[in-house]
Amino acid sequence: MTQKLVIIGAGMASGRVIEHLIETAPDAYDITLFNAEARGNYNRIMLSPVLSGEKTYADIVTHDDDWYKSHGVTCRFGEHVVRIDRDRKIIEGQNGTVPYDKLVIATGSAPFIIPVPGKDLPGVITYRDLDDTNAMIKAADKGGKAVVIGGGLLGLEAAAGLAERGMEVTVLHLMGHLMERQLDEAAGYLLRRDLEKRGITIKTQASTKAILGQDQVEAVLLADDETLPADLVVMAVGIRPETRLANDAGLEVARGIEVDAQMQTSDPDIFAVGECLEFNGQLFGLVAPLYEQAKVLAHTLLGKSDAFIVRDTATKLKVTGCDLFSAGDFAEGAGREDIVFRDPSRGVYKRLVIEGDRLIGAVMYGDTADGNWFFGLIKDGTDIDDMRDTLIFGPALQGGASVDPLSAVAALPPEAEICGCNGICKGTIVNAIQGGAADLGAVRAQTKASASCGTCTGLVEQLLQVTLGDDFQMPNAQPICGCCDLTHEDVRRLIKSQELKSQEAVWQELGWKTRNGCPSCRPAVNFYLLADWPLEYRDDPQSRFVNERKHANIQKDGTFSVVPRMWGGITNPAELRAIADAADKYNVPTVKVTGGQRIDLLGVKGEDLPHMWADLNKVGLVSGHAYSKGLRTVKTCVGTDHCRFGTQDSTGLGIKLEQIMWGSWTPHKVKLAVSGCPRNCAEATCKDVGIICVDSGYQVGVAGAAGMDLKETQRLADVTTEEEAIDLTLAFVQLYRENAKYLDRPYKWVAKVGLDWVKSRVVDDLDERARLVAAFELSQTIYRKDPWAEHAEEAQKFQPLADLTLEAAE
Amino acid sequence: MSWIDIGALDDIPLRGARKIKTDVGCVAVFRTDTDEVFAAMDRCPHKGGPLSEGIVHGQSVTCPLHSWVFDLNTGQARGEDAAITTFPIRTEAGRVLIDSLQLTGRSAA
Numbered sequence: 001m002t003q004k005l006v007i008i009g010a011g012m013a014s015g016r017v018i019e020h021l022i023e024t025a026p027d028a029y030d031i032t033l034f035n036a037e038a039r040g041n042y043n044r045i046m047l048s049p050v051l052s053g054e055k056t057y058a059d060i061v062t063h064d065d066d067w068y069k070s071h072g073v074t075c076r077f078g079e080h081v082v083r084i085d086r087d088r089k090i091i092e093g094q095n096g097t098v099p100y101d102k103l104v105i106a107t108g109s110a111p112f113i114i115p116v117p118g119k120d121l122p123g124v125i126t127y128r129d130l131d132d133t134n135a136m137i138k139a140a141d142k143g144g145k146a147v148v149i150g151g152g153l154l155g156l157e158a159a160a161g162l163a164e165r166g167m168e169v170t171v172l173h174l175m176g177h178l179m180e181r182q183l184d185e186a187a188g189y190l191l192r193r194d195l196e197k198r199g200i201t202i203k204t205q206a207s208t209k210a211i212l213g214q215d216q217v218e219a220v221l222l223a224d225d226e227t228l229p230a231d232l233v234v235m236a237v238g239i240r241p242e243t244r245l246a247n248d249a250g251l252e253v254a255r256g257i258e259v260d261a262q263m264q265t266s267d268p269d270i271f272a273v274g275e276c277l278e279f280n281g282q283l284f285g286l287v288a289p290l291y292e293q294a295k296v297l298a299h300t301l302l303g304k305s306d307a308f309i310v311r312d313t314a315t316k317l318k319v320t321g322c323d324l325f326s327a328g329d330f331a332e333g334a335g336r337e338d339i340v341f342r343d344p345s346r347g348v349y350k351r352l353v354i355e356g357d358r359l360i361g362a363v364m365y366g367d368t369a370d371g372n373w374f375f376g377l378i379k380d381g382t383d384i385d386d387m388r389d390t391l392i393f394g395p396a397l398q399g400g401a402s403v404d405p406l407s408a409v410a411a412l413p414p415e416a417e418i419c420g421c422n423g424i425c426k427g428t429i430v431n432a433i434q435g436g437a438a439d440l441g442a443v444r445a446q447t448k449a450s451a452s453c454g455t456c457t458g459l460v461e462q463l464l465q466v467t468l469g470d471d472f473q474m475p476n477a478q479p480i481c482g483c484c485d486l487t488h489e490d491v492r493r494l495i496k497s498q499e500l501k502s503q504e505a506v507w508q509e510l511g512w513k514t515r516n517g518c519p520s521c522r523p524a525v526n527f528y529l530l531a532d533w534p535l536e537y538r539d540d541p542q543s544r545f546v547n548e549r550k551h552a553n554i555q556k557d558g559t560f561s562v563v564p565r566m567w568g569g570i571t572n573p574a575e576l577r578a579i580a581d582a583a584d585k586y587n588v589p590t591v592k593v594t595g596g597q598r599i600d601l602l603g604v605k606g607e608d609l610p611h612m613w614a615d616l617n618k619v620g621l622v623s624g625h626a627y628s629k630g631l632r633t634v635k636t637c638v639g640t641d642h643c644r645f646g647t648q649d650s651t652g653l654g655i656k657l658e659q660i661m662w663g664s665w666t667p668h669k670v671k672l673a674v675s676g677c678p679r680n681c682a683e684a685t686c687k688d689v690g691i692i693c694v695d696s697g698y699q700v701g702v703a704g705a706a707g708m709d710l711k712e713t714q715r716l717a718d719v720t721t722e723e724e725a726i727d728l729t730l731a732f733v734q735l736y737r738e739n740a741k742y743l744d745r746p747y748k749w750v751a752k753v754g755l756d757w758v759k760s761r762v763v764d765d766l767d768e769r770a771r772l773v774a775a776f777e778l779s780q781t782i783y784r785k786d787p788w789a790e791h792a793e794e795a796q797k798f799q800p801l802a803d804l805t806l807e808a809a810e
Numbered sequence: 811m812s813w814i815d816i817g818a819l820d821d822i823p824l825r826g827a828r829k830i831k832t833d834v835g836c837v838a839v840f841r842t843d844t845d846e847v848f849a850a851m852d853r854c855p856h857k858g859g860p861l862s863e864g865i866v867h868g869q870s871v872t873c874p875l876h877s878w879v880f881d882l883n884t885g886q887a888r889g890e891d892a893a894i895t896t897f898p899i900r901t902e903a904g905r906v907l908i909d910s911l912q913l914t915g916r917s918a919a
Contacts, residue, residue: 184844335883336846338868516825516843519865519872519879542825546863546874554874558860606860801828801839801906802816804913 002030003101005301006091008081008245010035012044013274013290014106015063020298022071028302031073032098034091037129038078040064045287047133051161057130084249086267102269102301105246105257109239109275109285114149118211124233127158136234140165144231147171147220149208151178153315155236156195160322162234163200170228171195172206172220174237177504182315182326186342186349186515187365189504194322194347241276241283254278261307263297273297279308286313314375325371328378329353330361341392343367344511345411350392351515357385370394408486408494408510409462416497418459421452421757429460433467440464453753455489455739462490481520483512488524488741495528501536503529503543517543524742527629530665531737534779539665547627551787552609555602560609562601563626564616565662568636568654568674569597578619582612596633596671598624610795613788622662622786629743630665631672631733634658635683639676639693648693650676653722657729663784664776667740667749670733685713688746689729698725702732702758703750711747714755717763731762731772738775811898813907819845820904827862827871832913837897838862839906840882842869848882849899849908855892 005021007014010033021029041063049055068075076093083092084103091098111126113119125135140146140162148159151173163169171178177188178195192202207223211233220228241256252258252266256278263271273293275285284290292308299306314327330353341350346366352374353361358381362374373395377384384391412418414427424447432446443460444451450460464472477487484491491510500506506525507516517525526543541549552560564579583591583601590602604612613623625632634657637643639650654674661672673684674691684690686706690713692699697720701713716732719725732746735758740749750758761768791798822828822841829836829852838852838861846869852862859875870888872879879888885896898909 330844336869337883515868518867518870519877522865522867542823542866545865550863554860554863556857556875558858558863606863797828800831800836801821803831804814804816804910805831805833 002027004032004099005029005102005104006032006034006098006100007104007106008034008091009106009108009274009276010037010041010063010075010077011106011108011274012041012062012287013108013294014104015041016291016294017104017106017273017298017301018063018071018073020295021301024298025302026071029102032091032100033068033073033075033077034079034081034093035075035077036080037131039130040068040075040077042130044129047127047130048157048161050130051133051136051158052164053161081245084245084270086249086270089269100269102271104297104301105265105270105272105276106274107242107245107276110242111235112238112240113235114208114237116208116210118213118217119235121211121213121217121233122215123213123217123231124211124235127154127234127236128239136162136232137165139232140167142231143167145170145229146232146234147228147230148234148236149220150234150236150238151175151202151204152181152236152238153179155234156191158234158236159200160195160198162232163198167232168199170201170203170230172208172222172228173202173204174207176204178202178204179324182363183324183365184330184351184363185504186340186351186508187324187326187363189502189508190347190349190365191322191324193505239275239285241278243276246272246276254281256283261296261309262300263293263308264300271297271300280310282310286315288313311379314371323366323368325364325368326362327371327375328359328361330363336360338515339388339392340513340515342508342511342513343407344509345407347508349508352392354384354388357383359384359391406462406466409459410466411509412494412498418463418493418497419447419449419452419456420493420496422448424449426463429463430467433464438464438468438471453739453757455753456493458487458490459493480524481518483514483517483521484510486510491525492528492532492739492741495525495532501529501533503540519545527665527667527742531667531779534782538782548629550606550609551623551625551627551791552604553627557603559603559605561626562604562609562612562616563594563598563624564621565624565658566598567658568634568651570636570651570655571599574619575621578616578621582615585615586612594626594633596626597635598626598633600626607799610792610798614792614795617786617789617792623788625662628665629668630663630670631658631661632669633671634661635671635673635687637674637676637681639674643676645679646676646693647695648676648698648722650674650682650691650693653691653693653698653725654682656722657726660726660730660780660784661733663787664733664737664780665783666733666737667742668745670736670746672729686710687713689713689732691725691729696720698722700725700728700732703747703755705745705747707745709747714750716755716759727769727773728762730776731769732758734772734776735761737779738772811909812911813900814910815905816908817906818904819847819901819906822847822906825866827864827866829860829862830908834913836860836862837908837913838871839899839908840866840871842866842882845901847899847901847906849897850880850882850885850894853894854878854880855887855894856890861894 043060043062046060079093111128146162146167146169148155148171151171159169159171177185178191209223210221212219217233220230243253243257246257247253257272259272259277274290296306296308337354339352348366350364359377412426416426418426429449437443437446450457458477465474479485522543526540529537530539547553586608588601592600594600634654636651636654640646670688672689673682673687675682675684676693686704690701699718700716702716704713705711736746825843827838827840829838836852840848854873856878859873861871863874864871869882870879885894897912900907
């Protein structure tokens with residue numbers, strides 16, 4: 001006997017159920033199909049190509065009116081279902097009732113709207129169905145600016161489509177990298193880079209505070225108070241199952257409508273399929289599990305036994321030119337190992353995650369040809385132990401075409417600047433080599449590249465190698481560490497010329513062989529990035545040694561030392577009392593006066609640090625940075641204030657320098673001193689920058705040392721005014737920040753580049769001096785602040801995460 | 811196994827660590843760049859350095875005192891005949907759970 005089957009919702013999942021029923025048992029059911037949209041089933045996955053203009057609606061229709069008619073399906077399209085009456089087994093539609101024997105709920109999902117002011121303004125749309133898509137196409141015809149909220153799959157497809165249609169698009173994403181559920185940071189970086197190449201602006205960690213506008217959306221306001229003008233706002237932050245009808249009918253609903261493995265709800269005659277359901281605590285949004293559900297439901301409806309099993313799913317982004325693939329589990333959980341492959345010249349990144357002998361996750365970008373093969377290994381749980389060494393090269397097992405260490409240089413465009421001193425681009429150098437310059441000397445003579453400070457020598461040599469092949473013998477250069485084949489100098493130059501502004505960019509573009517560096521290279525790269533891109537990149541504490549992360553020096557027993565800043569070595573009774581009180585309160589075992597004219601409190605427990613800092617902050621004491629690769633101290637003598645020999649206000653100059661420079665990060669520590677006369681009581685002649693005051697002005701010396709090596713300063717210049725002395729100091733330190741290898745003190749760096757080169761930039765070239773001073777000041781707008789004050793507010797981070805000794809005692 | 815909740819994953823800095831106090835001593839809880847978690851004694855066998863203050867790179871940590879490197883999967887020190895004790899730990903719905911049975915005075919005895 002034919003039973004009455006009612007289906008609510010004509011989407012991809014229910015469409016597949018109907019196909020299965022009609023194929024296997026066309027007479028089993030008399031089917032009525034409700035759909036709130038006034039049309040039948042179309043391939044929603046293909047809405048993105050419709051938005052971008054690559055396809056039309058007609059291309060993506062899967063079931064049109066004729067198809068339903070020819071298969072005897074009664075269609076009630078454009079009609080909302082008002083209520084499910086379970087007692088009488090009747091569906092109440094807007095235009096009348098229909099009885100059912102079996103009911104399938106396939107209401108799909110609704111876009112999640114973030115609850116901010118202005119969310120209902122005209123011009124704010126979601127991205128879910130054809131009407132949304134058409135609304136976007138219409139809006140894009142007028143041009144202007146679009147803001148897409150949400151950097152997931154849907155949001156990015158919307159952004160790419162709108163950009164394709166000529167809008168100026170900004171994507172706002174709450175998390176740190178795009179598509180964080182499907183991609184790791186490295187692949188997220190490459191995706192971002194490709195989208196930015198299309199002119200799409202990406203803002204991560206961007207939280208929307210409000211949508212602004214009078215009668216129509218005009219702008220989006222972010223949590224950091226930045227305002228982005230917008231003619232169109234697309235919300236694509238996520239979806240939630242549409243469960244209203246099921247809720248009203250009293251079915252069991254958690255986040256979605258709860259079903260068992262046969263797709264049956266808590267009512268044995270009611271079933272659910274698709275995005276509206278929840279199974280074993282999971283929701284489903286990708287098409288593969290939805291089709292699997294449809295097959296299981298069709299079998300259930302026909303009385304055949306079948307059960308739905310959750311399988312891993314793979315993700316692909318449908319944006320032309322962005323080739324990405326992810327599958328399985330590539331985060332969370334101990335005992336996993338990675339295989340990473342990067343090819344900067346092709347923009348390729350692949351990462352496989354292995355647990356035991358099994359592949360459990362894969363992320364790929366740029367070359368996803370082997371994606372399905374890896375997905376198969378994940379799904380089948382294949383033992384990969386035997387092919388582990390060559391696994392990442394895919395099924396062809398071509399046996400390890402090793403990455404060319406020169407590929408980062410080979411990948412540079414001709415206009416990339418190689419020699420910063422002389423402004424020489426790759427193209428110029430390659431032309432010279434092709435024109436007969438066969439060694440470093442010839443290239444230097446013809447182009448001036450690497451003829452000044454010499455730090456780009458390694459890159460020029462690599463260009464010789466890339467251009468001449470085996471005809472050029474590379475000298476042995478010392479790479480940063482085992483993670484990378486490039487030298488520190490090469491990495492610094494490439495960060496500048498390729499405009500690499502994040503760690504992920506460096507790892508990928510320079511072909512790092514590890515996931516995120518090691519304790520040798522990561523602190524160096526962190527410094528290079530913050531020195532070259534002070535506004536775009538922020539210091540990463542997790543890439544710093546413990547002292548710079550804790551803002552205190554670790555001692556051999558794990559306690560710390562605390563050194564408050566005393567500007568120019570000057571203090572007062574209130575500060576001394578506060579220091580004495582802190583020493584008492586926190587049981588400081590040792591109080592010592594340092595060589596840099598500061599007071600050192602040694603033996604402080606890590607947990608006490610933020611509290612001690614808060615106490616010291618109260619009288620105005622701030623961090624002395626006695627722990628940092630940055631400005632340490634400016635030592636002074638009392639100068640003209642008290643001394644009968646003093647020639648200038650050495651104390652005042654020292655305080656000024658310290659107040660300008662404190663908080664700045666440098667390749668290694670930087671110590672200054674200012675002496676009021678040539679008797680040199682402040683010992684300025686063995687400092688990184690040491691100033692000796694004389695009757696006629698100031699003698700500025702640089703590159704001294706009194707540590708592992710003992711070096712007397714070399715005279716940079718004699719100047720007549722305090723202002724000039726300050727400018728020279730800042731310009732010298734900035735030049736050092738921009739060029740030196742991480743962990744080279746200034747004297748080592750000057751020995752490499754030559755004092756003459758330093759003088760030519762800092763002393764002789766007044767424009768360059770002004771640029772250096774301005775660049776230092778720009779960076780200081782970010783870093784001239786007290787880290788103690790910031791950390792004192794988050795004291796809980798210095799405490800143990802948990803204390804289980806208490807629990808065990810209970 | 812007796813899993814005990816010690817805090818939220820987000821309370822541990824990415825590529826960083828926190829320590830917890832237990833009857834067997836301080837235990838370092840590490841979080842890698844891909845949100846994997848590991849737990850091990852917070853004491854370097856070389857000179858007692860606090861490993862929770864080290865730099866976390868890949869699935870390894872480097873001691874802040876003298877740069878010994880430990881594999882967090884096994885606890886083995888790289889290039890040294892020494893290891894740190896590791897403990898079962900996992901995450902669930904953004905929380906970090908550790909097996910408390912191995913952290914009491916009794917089981918250590």
